[in-house]
Amino acid sequence: MSFAQDEDISFGFEVIADFKDKYTDIYAKFAEKTVRTFVNKSNSNADYTLRKSLENMNTDKLKIKRNIQSKELDVTIESIVAENMSLITSIPEEFFKKLTTTMTLAIQNGYSLTQFKKQLMKVKGMTERRASMIAKDQSNKAFNAIARRKAQACGVKQFEWIHTGISKTPRPYHKNVLNHKIFDFDKPPIIDPNTNVRGYPAQLVNCKCMMRPVVSFEHDVTD
Numbered sequence: 001m002s003f004a005q006d007e008d009i010s011f012g013f014e015v016i017a018d019f020k021d022k023y024t025d026i027y028a029k030f031a032e033k034t035v036r037t038f039v040n041k042s043n044s045n046a047d048y049t050l051r052k053s054l055e056n057m058n059t060d061k062l063k064i065k066r067n068i069q070s071k072e073l074d075v076t077i078e079s080i081v082a083e084n085m086s087l088i089t090s091i092p093e094e095f096f097k098k099l100t101t102t103m104t105l106a107i108q109n110g111y112s113l114t115q116f117k118k119q120l121m122k123v124k125g126m127t128e129r130r131a132s133m134i135a136k137d138q139s140n141k142a143f144n145a146i147a148r149r150k151a152q153a154c155g156v157k158q159f160e161w162i163h164t165g166i167s168k169t170p171r172p173y174h175k176n177v178l179n180h181k182i183f184d185f186d187k188p189p190i191i192d193p194n195t196n197v198r199g200y201p202a203q204l205v206n207c208k209c210m211m212r213p214v215v216s217f218e219h220d221v222t223d
């Protein structure tokens with residue numbers, strides 16, 4: 001039996017539409033909670049890492065507050081939340097769009113049930129991979145953006161670019177040119193030689209580079 005011969009196949013679209021309405025609602029509520037939790041986690045991780053790296057310098061010139069806060073940090077956190085909310089909400093939207101396309105193709109080409117299932121699994125796999133890629137990329141981005149704001153709030157002016165080697169396909173420019181160089185937070189390096197865009201570690205898609213705060217004792221750093 002193929003879908004093309006099924007007179008009632010159009011009911012599939014109704015099911016999809018119905019399901020989408022209910023699901024999108026539930027999903028939106030879940031998304032905000034998830035994003036807040038993840039940003040809070042990045043926030044405390046960044047606190048911990050910054051405090052550790054400053055403690056390692058073994059100096060009492062630096063007194064770091066328990067919860068490092070600043071106006072710039074608040075703005076950064078809110079923009080991370082907004083970006084992630086829109087990324088997360090785009091996932092079910094794309095999923096249902098692909099589902100509808102698959103359904104249309106199945107009808108037009110008279111797929112067998114087996115062929116249809118295969119296509120559905122493909123859509124499912126693509127969606128899951130995309131979701132997991134977004135999650136990894138975003139958590140790295142959030143951590144680095146928050147860490148930068150915290151370092152700046154503590155009066156740290158510079159950072160060292162660290163190429164972590166975690167990425168399977170590292171950017172040669174990050175690995176060979178930026179790695180271990182020291183930059184000013186106020187004048188970050190070019191991160192993409194093709195576009196000459198400037199920025200920070202982890203800013204580009206799938207960039208797994210990190211930053212290490214660099215403390216110079218020319219400025220008095222206090223809380």
Ligand SMILES: [Zn+2]
Nearest residue numbers: 174207208209
């Ligand atoms: Zn990188």
